[in-house]
Amino acid sequence: MRILGIDFGSSSIKAVEMDSAFGRYDIHDYHEHTLTPGESFEESVGLLMKSLTKAPDRMIVSLPTGQSTFRNLVLPTRDKKAIQAGVGFELDDELPFPIEDCTYDFAVLTQSKQGSVIHVAATLKRHVISAIELCQKAQIDPEVMTTEAWAYRTLLNRVLGTQSQEAPVLLAQLGHEKSTFYLHWRGAPALTHEIPWGGRELTAAICSQYGITLEQAEGAKLDRGFVSTSDIQSDITPEQSEFSECLEKSLQTLIVELKQVELMCRSVTRHSIHAIYLAGGTSLLPGLGGWIEERVKTPTRPLLALSSMTSSGVTYSDQTDARFLLAASLTLSQVGSDRTQCLNFRKKKFVKENRSREINFTALKKPLLAVGMVFFCLFLSLIVQSSVHRSQLKTVNTQLERSVRSFFGQISSGGLRAYMSNTNVLRTSINKELIKQRELSRLFGPNSRSPIDFLNSLSSVIPKDVTVDLVQFQSGIPPSDSFVGSEQNTTSSLTFLVTNPQSIEKLANSINGKINHMQRSKTEEVATAEAISKKWKITFSGKPTEDSYVK
Numbered sequence: 165m166r167i168l169g170i171d172f173g174s175s176s177i178k179a180v181e182m183d184s185a186f187g188r189y190d191i192h193d194y195h196e197h198t199l200t201p202g203e204s205f206e207e208s209v210g211l212l213m214k215s216l217t218k219a220p221d222r223m224i225v226s227l228p229t230g231q232s233t234f235r236n237l238v239l240p241t242r243d244k245k246a247i248q249a250g251v252g253f254e255l256d257d258e259l260p261f262p263i264e265d266c267t268y269d270f271a272v273l274t275q276s277k278q279g280s281v282i283h284v285a286a287t288l289k290r291h292v293i294s295a296i297e298l299c300q301k302a303q304i305d306p307e308v309m310t311t312e313a314w315a316y317r318t319l320l321n322r323v324l325g326t327q328s329q330e331a332p333v334l335l336a337q338l339g340h341e342k343s344t345f346y347l348h349w350r351g352a353p354a355l356t357h358e359i360p361w362g363g364r365e366l367t368a369a370i371c372s373q374y375g376i377t378l379e380q381a382e383g384a385k386l387d388r389g390f391v392s393t394s395d396i397q398s399d400i401t402p403e404q405s406e407f408s409e410c411l412e413k414s415l416q417t418l419i420v421e422l423k424q425v426e427l428m429c430r431s432v433t434r435h436s437i438h439a440i441y442l443a444g445g446t447s448l449l450p451g452l453g454g455w456i457e458e459r460v461k462t463p464t465r466p467l468l469a470l471s472s473m474t475s476s477g478v479t480y481s482d483q484t485d486a487r488f489l490l491a492a493s494l495t496l497s498q499v500g501s502d503r504t505q506c507l508n509f510r511k512k513k514f515v516k517e518n519r520s521r522e523i524n525f526t527a528l529k530k531p532l533l534a535v536g537m538v539f540f541c542l543f544l545s546l547i548v549q550s551s552v553h554r555s556q557l558k559t560v561n562t563q564l565e566r567s568v569r570s571f572f573g574q575i576s577s578g579g580l581r582a583y584m585s586n587t588n589v590l591r592t593s594i595n596k597e598l599i600k601q602r603e604l605s606r607l608f609g610p611n612s613r614s615p616i617d618f619l620n621s622l623s624s625v626i627p628k629d630v631t632v633d634l635v636q637f638q639s640g641i642p643p644s645d646s647f648v649g650s651e652q653n654t655t656s657s658l659t660f661l662v663t664n665p666q667s668i669e670k671l672a673n674s675i676n677g678k679i680n681h682m683q684r685s686k687t688e689e690v691a692t693a694e695a696i697s698k699k700w701k702i703t704f705s706g707k708p709t710e711d712s713y714v715k
Contacts (some may be wrong), residue, residue, distance in 0.1 A: 170491060176196050177213060180494075181427055184500075187500050197212040210303060226310050236281060236283055238282075265547075308508045315494045329349065332349040333439045338418075340364055344358045368414075422460050423460065448482060564584065568580060615640060633660065679705045682705070
């Protein structure tokens with residue numbers, strides 16, 4: 165499944181594509197479209213979507229941090245219905261606006277015998293409606309609309325180990341116009357804070373200090389911008405030191421906010437911030453991490469979002485890791501078990517499926533006419549086919565009646581109707597009639613196993629130098645067998661008188677090919693009318709072969 169997470173930034177729109185299947189995921193690609201003056205939001209999103217090679221199966225966006233709030237509630241129950249009722253009851257007292265004006269979603273963080281820890285995020289309905297309308301104007305309709313805090317929570321749970329989350333860690337997303345601070349503790353959001361400060365203020369400080377245009381100041385910040393730390397202070401030129409001090413004046417606002425977040429962290433968690441992770445385009449300012457660490461006395465390092473997520477071992481550039489943090493976090497919240505737990509404001513009346521059921525009949529007018537024409541042609545075709553089928557069936561029935569009358573001869577109309585209504589009876593009667601005709605043909609037809617033909621065949625194989633007298637000859641079917649179907653039981657018996665005993669073997673060899681399983685009797689000497697000559701009698705019996713009847 166192709167998942168697309170979209171980050172609507174103030175200076176650019178960023179998106180990360182991820183392929184997910186069977187609990188595994190891999191980053192497919194990332195895209196960024198820089199916003200230009202005069203270009204509408206719809207045009208910018210449209211250009212970004214055109215850069216995709218494939219339409220995503222699922223899209224996810226987030227509401228800005230300033231438009232949502234969250235609470236971590238402890239409820240003394242593990243029952244789902246009780247939790248749902250308890251969340252609504254608790255929010256009624258906690259939210260600074262009427263609960264009927266808001267929409268919320270929650271997820272179970274942990275459960276034990278004592279109860280459940282629930283993370284609840286809420287926002288005003290008008291914020292969700294405005295966000296959905298804005299997306300639909302840009303021809304996109306995301307299935308999931310969550311909070312930035314929940315997206316960051318998903319990413320940090322994947323990147324950081326359980327041991328690293330025992331103490332609070334702070335994610336500082338430093339953007340172009342605003343910066344977001346997200347405090348993460350023990351696998352859950354602890355607090356979020358958003359300020360209207362970003363890289364734009366650094367550009368304005370350079371513009372004011374050196375009297376140049378905003379475009380020139382932005383170029384100078386990107387090309388030569390840095391802040392110096394104590395370990396390199398002696399190695400830089402006075403001009404570089406002056407440039408660094410110019411940026412540090414604007415960065416003091418960031419330090420003040422970080423110290424305030426530290427105080428809020430101690431109030432919420434009773435712990436100090438263990439580490440600060442930097443992300444966003446402004447975090448790429450050289451030396452910023454070390455400069456912040458010197459002033460707040462907390463380890464500070466960049467958060468390598470995409471490089472930490474990929475399973476293929478691909479390492480992304482520092483700019484890609486910093487700029488695509490939110491888009492990557494949103495995409496990751498729709499992978500594996502996190503997908504079913506993800507907070508989503510697009511539920512109930514805001515769910516995508518409900519809105520997709522609104523049918524525009526004006527747009528469907530032409531398709532409906534085309535479908536109607538198709539069904540009309542199909543119905544007309546069925547009528548024509550039915551008429552042709554009935555005509556062909558009538559013709560076949562007439563031909564069959566004629567054939568039955570000609571086959572059975574004189575047949576009554578009732579018998580004909582019985583045969584036409586039941587083809588099995590007709591088939592049985594025809595088979596019986598055919599068997600009868602075959603038997604009659606065999607009875608009155610020529611005998612295929614004529615004894616005369618057998619005798620004639622024998623006379624042709626007896627050698628001329630063998631003188632014999634055939635004194636007895638029998639060939640045919642035994643009287644006890646039926647005439648029909650008993651051709652295989654034909655037997656023959658031949659009795660010869662020979663004048664020379666030595667010629668008996670020659671006689672036997674000559675007729676052996678005409679009789680199967682030939683048996684012969686003992687040779688007997690017999691007396692003849694002429695006393696001067698002697699003859700010997702022998703009988704051969706067996707089954708005639710098939711070729712012994714050939715004329």
